[in-house]
Amino acid sequence: MAEKPRLKLPKEAKKGDVIEIKTLLAHTMESGQRKDKDGKTIPRKIINKFTCEFNGKPVFSTTLEPAIAANPYMQFYAKVTESGTFKFTWTDDDGSVTTAEEKITVA
Amino acid sequence: MRQLSRRAALLLGASGAALTIAGWNSDAFAAAKDAADDIAKFTGGKTAEKGKVSIELPEIAENGNTVPLSIAVDSPMTADNYVTDVLVVADGNPRPGVATFHFSPLSGKAEASTRIRLATTQNIIAVAKTSKGEFFTAQKLVKVTIGGCGG
Numbered sequence: 001m002a003e004k005p006r007l008k009l010p011k012e013a014k015k016g017d018v019i020e021i022k023t024l025l026a027h028t029m030e031s032g033q034r035k036d037k038d039g040k041t042i043p044r045k046i047i048n049k050f051t052c053e054f055n056g057k058p059v060f061s062t063t064l065e066p067a068i069a070a071n072p073y074m075q076f077y078a079k080v081t082e083s084g085t086f087k088f089t090w091t092d093d094d095g096s097v098t099t100a101e102e103k104i105t106v107a
Numbered sequence: 108m109r110q111l112s113r114r115a116a117l118l119l120g121a122s123g124a125a126l127t128i129a130g131w132n133s134d135a136f137a138a139a140k141d142a143a144d145d146i147a148k149f150t151g152g153k154t155a156e157k158g159k160v161s162i163e164l165p166e167i168a169e170n171g172n173t174v175p176l177s178i179a180v181d182s183p184m185t186a187d188n189y190v191t192d193v194l195v196v197a198d199g200n201p202r203p204g205v206a207t208f209h210f211s212p213l214s215g216k217a218e219a220s221t222r223i224r225l226a227t228t229q230n231i232i233a234v235a236k237t238s239k240g241e242f243f244t245a246q247k248l249v250k251v252t253i254g255g256c257g258g
Contacts, residue, residue, distance in 0.1 A: 018215030018216055019215075031224065033201050054213060057211075057213060058209075058211050058213070059211060059213045059214055060208070060209065060210060060211065060213075060214050060219070061208075061209040062206050062207065062208050062209065062219070062221070063206060063207040063209070064206050065202065065204035065205055065206055066202065066204075066224075067197055067200055067202070067204065067205040067206070067223050067224050067225075068205065068206055068221060068222070068223055068224070069172060069173040069174070069221075069222040069223055069224050069255070070172070070173070072221065072222075073220075073221055073222050074219065074220070074221055075177075075219065075220035075221070076208075076214065076218065076219045076220075077214055077215045077216040077218055078213060078214060078215055079184075079212070079213055079214065079215030
């Protein structure tokens with residue numbers, strides 16, 4: 001998992017705000033439908049699960065299928081009532097996991 | 108003799124055409140049926156009501172490799188009434204599954220956007236499930252100029 005995921009969310013928010021979160025992970029999302037030049041099917045290798053937690057509580061998650069484009073992009077929302085840390089997790093078909101964290105101050 | 112061969116030729120032509128149509132139909136039909144099966148599994152056989160769900164997609168996707176998709180469900184998103192899951196299927200892809208979004212009251216809004224691959228012109232269907240066990244659905248046709256499943 002070479003590249004760092006890209007995250008975009010505010011550093012600060014007011015209590016009760018619904019904030020927008022954008023995430024992007026560089027990944028080929030090999031669909032398992034393509035064939036190489038010898039006509040053999042290239043095996044599927046995708047990110048199959050994305051989750052977002054805030055202070056350990058689930059906020060949003062997605063089950064991804066091969067129909068998700070390369071470099072899976074997710075935009076979603078979170079309601080914040082306290083300061084804390086968002087944790088993002090991407091799970092690959094091969095079992096490897098990429099994580100990222102971002103803090104937010106809620107006044 | 109001449110008549111016979113002409114009839115034979117006609118018959119051949121007709122059956123050939125019928126075969127082509129049947130073949131094409133069964134492919135499209137299989138994909139749509141798979142999508143319907145996925146939805147039935149998600150709803151547990153319940154019928155989803157039309158409405159509350161909106162799908163945002165370009166009308167014409169020039170590049171099927173990356174098509175922006177946004178789903179929004181009209182819901183108060185409170186602890187006792189919120190959207191739990193949204194299933195998205197595409198009825199013309201080699202496999203119908205696109206994604207399932209899982210929400211919680213902490214999501215604040217039942218809205219999500221991502222980018223998807225579409226093999227051909229087809230319908231995108233979204234089905235939302237609420238914490239009360241209700242199902243809502245919407246569907247949108249998207250025209251695809253260049254397919255995005257690679258060959």
